[in-house]
Amino acid sequence: MSTSRAVRHPRFKLLALLAVFVLPLLVAWIMVAWRIGIPEQRTAHGELEPDIPALAQWPLAEPRTMLPEDGGWVLAFDCAGACEALADQWWRLHRALGREAHRVRRLRIGGAAQALPGEVVARWSTPPDWHRPGHLWVLDPRGEAVLGYSAGVEARDVLDDVNKLLRMNPEPSVTPGRQVAQQ
Incomplete structure (x- = not known):
């Protein structure tokens, strides 16, 4: 039982590390591709x-x-x-x-x-x-x-x-x- 826990723990770390790097790229691509969450207002008042x-x-x-x-x-x-x-x-x-x-x-x-x-x-x-x-x-x-x-x-x-x-x-x-x- 301790060996299965030892095997799962490194896999979980690897998945979490991949999610930290891949998830923001995926979210950014979705925002750009489908124009979701991109502000369309102008910033100047004049x-x-x-x-x-x-x-x-x-x-x-x-x-x-x-x-x-x-x-x-x-x-x-x-x-x-x-x-x-x-x-x-x-x-x-x-x-x-x-x-x-x-x-x-x-x-x-x-x-x-x-x-x-x-x-x-x-x-x-x-x-x-x-x-x-x-x-x-x-x-x-x-x-x-x-x-x-x-x-x-x-x-x-x-x-x-x-x-x-x-x-x-x-x-x-x-x-x-x-x-x-x-x-």
Whole structure:
């Protein structure tokens, strides 16, 4: 009786070991083949806006000093009404970015209020046809519009998207004084 128990025990271990490695592969194959358990929802809260031109082509009356030289991201918002509340909301969002805040600049278009810290204020020379009051755009380091948000968007949704963008696009590491030898 002890020999049958000794024979079954190693077989059970082998079957358990095979199940640990084969079962996840089988489950993954079933999920892909029959589209079971695969999420179909989108992860961004904003809308893709490929028709918005680059920031350098926006019809702004002020000089183009708002595009960061270091290639940072830009939160540009059209401040038509309730400008002070909008500017404060996006300032608070900028502060909520924490140690990643230095990678993002804010561009407020319109409004008569004084610029908040870290904010550049500009005005439309002629409002473009794609202009929408209260709209917010997230621009990549090249000045291209990545996401757009309609007026009344929740700040936490924008913060979630900006955090994802910053995480997916890490800051390039620069080592001062180190040069690569060219041949």
